[in-house]
Amino acid sequence: MAVTQPAATAPATIEVRGLIKEYRRGTPVLRGISIAFPDRGITAVIGPSGTGKSTLIRCINRLVEPTAGEILFHGVDLVRLSRKALRQHRRRIGMVFQEYNLVERLTVMENVLSGRLGYLSSWKAFLRRYPPQDIAMAWDLLDTVGLAQYANQRADALSGGQRQRVGIARAVMQQPDILLADEPTSSLDPKTSVEIMELLSSITDTRHIPVIVNIHNVPLAKRFAGHVIGMAGGAIVYEGPPGGLTDDQLNRIYGGENWQE
Amino acid sequence: MTDPAAAARPPAFLPNWPARLAWLALIVYSFYAASILDVTWERFLLGIENGIRFIGRMFPPDTGTSKLQLLAKGLYESIEMAIIASALGIVLSLPIGLLAARNLMPAWITWPMRLFIALCRSFHQVIIAIIFVKAVGFGALAGILALTVASIGFIGKLFAEAIEEISLKQVEAIRATGAPFMSVIAYGVLPQVLTRFVGFATYQVDSNLRNSNMVGLVGAGGIGGTMFAAFQRFDFDFLLTILLAIIAVIMVSEALQNQIKKLYQ
Numbered sequence: 001m002a003v004t005q006p007a008a009t010a011p012a013t014i015e016v017r018g019l020i021k022e023y024r025r026g027t028p029v030l031r032g033i034s035i036a037f038p039d040r041g042i043t044a045v046i047g048p049s050g051t052g053k054s055t056l057i058r059c060i061n062r063l064v065e066p067t068a069g070e071i072l073f074h075g076v077d078l079v080r081l082s083r084k085a086l087r088q089h090r091r092r093i094g095m096v097f098q099e100y101n102l103v104e105r106l107t108v109m110e111n112v113l114s115g116r117l118g119y120l121s122s123w124k125a126f127l128r129r130y131p132p133q134d135i136a137m138a139w140d141l142l143d144t145v146g147l148a149q150y151a152n153q154r155a156d157a158l159s160g161g162q163r164q165r166v167g168i169a170r171a172v173m174q175q176p177d178i179l180l181a182d183e184p185t186s187s188l189d190p191k192t193s194v195e196i197m198e199l200l201s202s203i204t205d206t207r208h209i210p211v212i213v214n215i216h217n218v219p220l221a222k223r224f225a226g227h228v229i230g231m232a233g234g235a236i237v238y239e240g241p242p243g244g245l246t247d248d249q250l251n252r253i254y255g256g257e258n259w260q261e
Numbered sequence: 262m263t264d265p266a267a268a269a270r271p272p273a274f275l276p277n278w279p280a281r282l283a284w285l286a287l288i289v290y291s292f293y294a295a296s297i298l299d300v301t302w303e304r305f306l307l308g309i310e311n312g313i314r315f316i317g318r319m320f321p322p323d324t325g326t327s328k329l330q331l332l333a334k335g336l337y338e339s340i341e342m343a344i345i346a347s348a349l350g351i352v353l354s355l356p357i358g359l360l361a362a363r364n365l366m367p368a369w370i371t372w373p374m375r376l377f378i379a380l381c382r383s384f385h386q387v388i389i390a391i392i393f394v395k396a397v398g399f400g401a402l403a404g405i406l407a408l409t410v411a412s413i414g415f416i417g418k419l420f421a422e423a424i425e426e427i428s429l430k431q432v433e434a435i436r437a438t439g440a441p442f443m444s445v446i447a448y449g450v451l452p453q454v455l456t457r458f459v460g461f462a463t464y465q466v467d468s469n470l471r472n473s474n475m476v477g478l479v480g481a482g483g484i485g486g487t488m489f490a491a492f493q494r495f496d497f498d499f500l501l502t503i504l505l506a507i508i509a510v511i512m513v514s515e516a517l518q519n520q521i522k523k524l525y526q
Contacts, residue, residue, distance in 0.1 A: 061437055087440070090437060093439075097430065097434060101430040102431070102434070103434075103449060104431065114438060115438055116438075117435065117438050117439070117440030118438050118439030120444070122443035122447060123443075125447060125448065126444075126447045
């Protein structure tokens, strides 16, 4: 279906054009966002609560339906895809959630393997008949995140940091071309937050896939991101390297200045 | 006197006059209804005397070989009916409950499903059994069908409600992997409701065991028919044997239920 374009003009992995989202008619949460996300490294999306960061990231894989605009994934507009075609493209988009969203009553191993569900018939998935290479990959990933000894424990037995690492393993299990992370550190303590960001950083380095992270913590964003997008009021007000984020820029993003030290 | 600020405050607990009047009305009406229905103390004493004589005639329980064979045959048929009806009810109410869950399905599917479940629940098993006896004739088939309908009504309704209470975040995460719809159900929905479903199902098995005795009274097979015949022939000692056997079956089922629930913590 997708005709590959000449390499010279290879499209960005994810590009958003004129994206508008209104949950209620007439009150847009996103007011025409256009960005080509960089193909490497971590891109941090920062901005105050309620400014549409989560909506933006959820529009990318259409967990939230955009009101208008285009979401180009390898040049294919996801917004116009049928349900079935959308599912096939979602397989290549990994997602990590603020509250981990693991299936609590399934084991850690089942949660990691659920990243392969898009590639498996429902019947085989129900009977847990995964191909051996999937199971091998799951073990490797659990080793990478240091949780192999918990493989047969239920997900609700783990701590927050451990759950988030399982959540990341599940997303990587999809062998995605891009990773979306919606506030992955907001429910975690500062030390664990850094560990999670380090893990995401190592994934973008070793797998050469872009990671888009919504994040509240500005120092953490500056430390790990190669590219920063600042949002305010449903629009982009800053785009550039983390070094360019001056106090003035931050005031434009968050408004006021009393919150800064 | 007391401090004026306290006097100005409203009382901490306001009297609920409508509720008080409703209770009073209920009590008055109960006495009135009892007087009309000829429920008197003398009548009650006479009844007790009668009851003691009746219970006396039940002892000792009849354990003659022919009676025990009759008992075993009826009881076995009742248990078979209960198990078949439960199995059918559980298998059918899984998809029906799923289709009736308003958080997963569009309204045009949930409405007819909820209507169907409500229909299954609207009549007592005995009434449904009478209808099926008329439709398919005397015997176990009518009982099985009646109990199956009741099982769908009960498990289907509670299962749909359990699904409506699940965490959609877990479902969303599975959807985000590009999983097909049935896999989303198998991984995102079922694990969240499985223990509750097992709970409803075992409860329904238990309830079917008890109700399979009931439907026999109207000719839908099982020990109920034998029991009714014993009543009619004033065979009260055999009646006691039947009652004791039913109690034993219910107790064994209770113990089994606990074991099954442990399997699924």
